[in-house]
Amino acid sequence: MKIGVFVCHCGENIGRTVNCPEVSKACASFPGVVHSEDYKYMCSDPGQNLIKQAIREKHLDAVVVGSCSPHMHEKTFRKACASAGINSYMVEIANLREHCSWIHEDINQATKKAIDLMRFAVERVKFNQPLETIKVPVTKRSLVIGGGISGIQAALDIANAGFEVVLVEKEPSIGGHMSQLSETFPTLDCSQCILTPRMVEVYQHPKIKLLSYSEVEHVEGFIGNFKVTIRRKAKSVKEELCTGCGLCAEKCPIKKKALSEFDEGLSNRPAIYVPFPQAVPNVPVIDRSVCTYFKTGKCEMCKKVCGREAIDFTQQDTFVTEDVGSIIVATGYKLYSIDKKPEDSIYKGYGEYGYGKFKNVINGLQFERIASASGPTSGEMLRPSDKTVPKKIVFIQCVGSRDESKGFSYCSKICCMYTAKHAMLYKHKVHDGEAYVFYMDIRSGGKNYEEFVRRAIEEDHVNYIRGRVSRIYEEDGKLIVKGEDTIAGLPVVIEADLVVLATAMIAQQEAPKLAQTLNISYDKYGYFQEAHPKLRPVETNTGGVFLAGACHSPRDIPESVAMGSAAAAKSLVLFGADMLEREPIIAKVDATTCAGCFYCQKVCAYNAIEKKEIRDRLGNLQKVVAFVNSGLCQGCGTCNATCPSKSIELIGFKDDQIFAQINAFAEV
Amino acid sequence: MKNLKAKDFKQKLIAITSQDPAQCYQCGKCSAGCPVRDFAEAPPNRVVRYVQLGLYDKAMTSPTIWLCAGCQTCTSRCPQEFDLAKFMDAVRELAIAYGVKSADKKTQEFHEAFLKQIENFGRAYELGMLIDYKLKSKDFFQDVDLAPSTFSKGKLSLLPHNVKGKQQIKKIFKESGEVKK
Amino acid sequence: MKLGYYPGCSLNGTAKEFNSSLKEVFAALNVDLEELNDWSCCGATSAHVTSHILSVALPARNLLIAKKQGLNELLAPCAACYSRLVSSQQELKLDEKMRMKVEDLLEEKVTNGLQIINLIQIFQKIGLDKLKEKKQVDISKIKAACYYGCLLVRPVDIALPDDMESPDSMEAIIKSIGGKTVDWNFKTECCGAAHSIAHTDIVEKLCKGIIDNAQKHGADVIIVACPMCHSNLDMRQLNIIKHYPDHKPIPVLYLSQLVGLSMGIDEKKLGLGVHYISTKPLLEKIKSDALPTEVKKEVPAPPVSNDKIKKGVEA
Structure with a gap:
């Protein structure tokens, strides 16, 4: 194997405490290294050209770059190498900046450490194998959880871009807290006046499927391919028959027993009610905890007055499943x-x-x-x-x-x-x-x-x-x-x-439960956690799940709207391609040695381990083994470390690669 | 005013109270709920401010530290969970240790008179304490009208009760004196 | 039931009626009190306001005596003593340096396990049902304002397991003996405590505020469980009467005195004759055969003239 080594000065960042030419010189003598050089900015265009040129001229099989953290420029160098004809995964980065120059002062010692780090990477790359990115299909539909202003904004943006949206709201009406406000700062314009047109737009939009009085029960699948089970709570009113005339609420004899949620307990509402006049959908629900019929079996006043026979006391909660490619959480x-x-x-x-x-x-x-x-x-x-x-x-x-x-x-x-x-x-x-x-x-x-x-x-x-x-x-x-x-x-x-x-x-009381359903993180207060506080503010650690509005942290209306649009944009990015490409760094089970103990399944944080039946040619069940769902696996390596029979390998971080590194260290 | 070594004061304060005055964000809730607030020129939160700014002499000479009744209302309501009552105790203790002239002599004299009885007898001897206090404060006429009825109710004993384990108590007081040096 | 007893200095002097009423009540409840041998002062307010080591070591001496005497539970009826004893115990548990210093001074090892209880807790322990059983006298004609002051409810981590802002454990005890209580706003406001002598004026003003609020809400008597609160509210009421001619005196009783009254214990034995504010009208009201006075509908007060925002010391 012909290996090329490239040492970056990172301006003064590495060069100040690491003698880069000396590192390059030392690397040239490592077994397998046929090319070694250093340069001021390896990530710059001329720097990348040096790499490409060396690949072509010396027919390199693998490349090791000593530079900043792979979080920064691994992609850059992989692309450069790929364009010169070697597989992206035949590139290794030795972190000479964060792991060496930034944290040390003594030049001699730092240089010595840099040479060691380079040697480990060279030994490792010898065991690298060419890999191909994984491609998965994308369902171009979105689920928005929460019909407040943030969720409304996200749903409208996605729908207006031409993709279907399922909007789930747990209350009888969308609108959220904004519908309760009188005026808004800093312009003092009427809150309902600016909100209700959006609510109506949601209701009328052909691409939006509104599921009010509903809650997300269960989520499976992965980015681009989620399967969501939604509980549709029994309204005791047939939505398709109701005209929203309001006669039932008017005649309901229960007037004082329930406090109005919409008026924050300052007024009362009947047992059958719509939360407020502009509610969307304008369909009442029966609050069974106060309804006389549900308590005593008598009354049925609403049923008697309803000309459309829309009242249905026997209604039960139902469940629907929806296939979506992205999920936007806007639970407020x-x-x-x-x-x-x-x-x-x-x-x-x-x-x-x-x-x-x-x-x-x-x-x-x-x-x-x-x-x-x-x-x-x-x-x-x-x-x-x-x-x-x-x-x-x-x-x-x-x-x-x-x-x-x-x-x-x-x-x-x-x-x-x-x-x-x-x-x-x-x-x-x-x-x-x-x-x-x-x-x-x-x-x-x-x-x-x-x-x-x-x-x-x-x-x-x-x-x-x-x-x-x-x-x-x-x-x-x-x-x-x-x-x-x-x-x-x-x-x-x-x-x-x-x-x-x-x-x-x-945070909403049920937020931690929802976070567990969606497999996203939350902080000690129950606010959902973003993937990166600066650069990935609306993404979560689970691919395809995005955040909008005050479920993330306290937000005002403009910010909630902006976040709703941002989350919508992130979904649309996902829908821009038919197939989704992702890193091939995932776990792989060796079915021949897997004993089917499923310890891996217990430790997997991403529910990526599935059961697979192995059958012989006649169709007789031989054994059940673990199988990694490549869409869900995040390549964390926990299963790999847990497997008692060493039947799971993490591609790109295989045992022989890691051992080569450790052995190189032991040789020092 | 003694020239105080700034570091010394703050270190000692933190050592006694196990908390850093930087914790206080000056919201004033302590002062708002302080029962003696109306009688203090500097509200309690300002005494903390003095310490935050390094104005230790101002803190130690403030009458507020002596007015504090130790009721702990501030401590129990503080949004930053800063124990202000403990802080006040410590500033007072340090003021005595540094020999700062008290801005509220009467209160200091009262406490000294009270503790002297304990040092001498092991228990509070109220009559002795009152005499001692009056000699110090020269406030002879306060409460004289209460004296006859108090005696007749049997609430003031004429002789102190002597605790047998006085040596132990003397030792504790000696140690307390050492600490102050 | 046998219980260690730490009376503290006040109960031997200015608060002797607290001591006597408590002993009577516990005798009636078959609780033996075993007084701590050669106990000494806990240092009270004066120790903790001037010297940290004093405030820990003085109570510690008594804690060690209790252990030596083989006591597991120690009743400290005075709220201040209770607070100092528990604080010291807490400090010795948490601060190793301090513990070592105290052990050095007292030449003895500090051990854990002693449970210190105050008056309210001991009643809770005996059981409110038991108090109810012992009830002989109807005290429902009087309305009591339960005053907790500071040290029964603060600091929250060592005081009563009750709500610091709106406690109700004393009310529960009084209700169990058939008494009536009022809902008022100054249950936990400070009376000025140790300032009684050096700053009588401050104590007077604070007590006036507390008493006024109790009376405004219809109280006939203020109930306390702390000798300091008692001496401030009872004795200093004489100053209030002097300076506020309109002031209507209100008796201040220890919780143990009221419990004693309900048990039919002799007034003298309960020390009801040694108060500065006479308890006679109250006792007469309890005995009166007249039906309990109807709660008068409170007439809304005229708009407060002093409507401007109160600022400054003199406002």
Whole structure:
């Protein structure tokens, strides 16, 4: 085997602490090396040409490059070699930068180590084999989980590009939290006015299949080829017959037993209901936990009044499966509540703010409902306890957020902005009212955001007080808010009529379960983890699964929309080719020695190990062995290390390659 | 004011409290809930700020450290889980150790008078403590009207109770004195 | 049941009614108290505010005595003593250097395993059913404001296993003996504690706030389990009466006194005669045959004139 060695200076990065010409000289004497040289930037065009030229002139079979981490330029060098006629996988990289020059100071010793690293790579490459990339077909359909603004955006982008989308929403209607908001920052345009056209577009789009009141139950397969099982929860209403006339909800005798989720518990809804007038789809569902019929077997009022015979008490949950090539997770967030938490919760409640026992201490979403024209007060600024106009209102930021003692360390990011918006909306409705905002820092990074906050302070004269509130208690119908102005260094006590807490955004409770179903990672708070914090922000570690919106971290509307579009673009990249190419670095089972113990199956994090029956010519079952699904295998090597009979090899990292490296080390 | 070695103070403070004042992000929740806040010129969070800025003398001469009632409301509500009550104890202890003139002599004298009884007798001897305190503070007339009724209720004993294991207690006090040096 | 007993200095002096009521109640409940031999002061507030080593070593001496006496459980009825003893125990467990220093000073090895309990915990241990059984006197005519102060609920990791912001374990005890309690806002606000002597003015203002809130919510009596809280709220009420002519005195009882009353124990034995604020009207109310006064619908207070945001020391 003829091996060529190329040592890169990486400008001064390697050259400063490693004597590259000496390394190159030393490599020339290694057995099998027929060519060795060094160059300032091997990744540059002239550098690559040096490699190509040497391959052609000296008929090289394999190449070793001493350079930066393979994460950076392995692809570059593989392509260069391929264009000169040798297989991409006959190239090895010795990491002389991250593993040597950057971490050492002594030139002599670093040079010695660099020579060793090169020798290991040369010994290894002798056992490399030419490999071909794996090709898998792509199902050009997408699944979007979550019908909030982020999921809506992703679904519309993909559908408008001409591909089918299955949109799954667990609630009876799409729209998410955005549909609950009154106005949006920093423009104060009406949230529903800008959202509902998008919702309608989703409903009418021929390429979008909307499955409302449904949840993802099970996912199998791999990038380009997922099979998803979806539970369609029983609505007790036949969707295809219902016209959405609303008569059933109007006549339902249960009016007060259920709190409206849409109004955040500030109003009641019937047992059969659509969450809000512009709901999409405009089909009611029966909440069986409060419905008289489901509790006592009597009533059937809705059934009696429905002219279309759409009510079906016998309906059961059903399951559908969908084949898709990509999955976009847009499951959104939940608001942290200050209520007392169970012992095992990772969060604690706010006893100092009353654990939610004061009616006039509300959260941000409840304030949105009070401020909204479609809300329980029709947009009139009235406090919950006695429906009077609050003349003095206190907003408290960072409730939960940035509070280690309650279990959080992160900043919820959007609260500074929505609190400024709330204070403004209040001042616009109650001109003689006083608004106070307790804040720790004002984080208003974003286009026109800082200007918006200044407007609240300078034009609407909202009183901003820097400091956290220590306690809230109720006395004679007033809420006593005890704070400190840390700028003036003075105590502040406000007797408020209404207190609005900017409670933290937290991950959905079921997020970890969904993450396990999708095989993606999540952090300690339950937020889904991106593949790379800077360069792969919407991808996950599982190919073909992308993230959008607040299920990843606290996000405002513009960011959620941008992320929705980004995730859609990532899906479309996938759909751009008919076949998917992927690295051939996967595990392979030797069926002749496999004993079928399936330890490998237990340790595989990607569910890539399957069972395969071995039969003789007559069709009699000989044995059952492990089989690697090349689409799912990520080449991590865990099965390889676990296999007791050494029947699994990781292609590209075979035992003989690794042993050659180790032996070379032992020779030092 | 003594010229304090900055490093020395901070190191000692961290050693006593096992926490770094850098942990405090100055939200002021401690001050907002402090029962003696209204009587203190510098709110408790500002005392932490002094230490964060290296103004150790300002921290040690602040009357706030003596006003702290040790109620732990701050500690239990701190979003950063900073034990401010412990911090206050340590700043006070260091102020005594560095011989900084107390900004709240009365409180310091009270504590000294109280501890002196324990050092001498092993238990708190309230009458002795009051006499000792009044001699020090020269505040002879405070509470004199309470004295007769307190005696008649049998709440103040005229003689101290002597603990037998006094030697052990003396030793503990001696060690405490050593630490301060 | 046999129990180690650490009365602490206050219970031998200013809080002797706490001591006597407690002994009476436990005698009635068949709980033997074995006092710690030659116990010494825990150092109270003064030790921990001035010297870390004092605050650990002084209580440690008593912990060692308890072990020597073969006690597994030690009752420390004073909330301050309880807090200091537990803190010291905790510190000795976590800080090895400190433990070695203390062992050196006291010439003895520190051992674990002693359980320190306060008044509320011992009642919980005896069982609220048992208290209910022993009930003889109807105390439902009076309404009690349970005042926890600081050291029963803070710091959270060593205090009562109760909610620091809205505790209710004392209420549960009182309810079990047929008493009524009020829901109020100053259950865990500090009374000023050790400032009683050096800063009487501060204690007076803090106590005024606490008492006002209890009365506003309809309390006839404030119940405490801490001698410091008691002396501040009871004795310092005399100062309040002097400075606020409108002030309506309210008696302050130890939890053990109220429990004793419900058991029909003699008032004198419970030390109800040595309070600064007379307990007579309260005792009369308990005995009165009149039906319990109906809870008056609270008239909404007129809008607070002092409506401006309160800023500054004098506001």
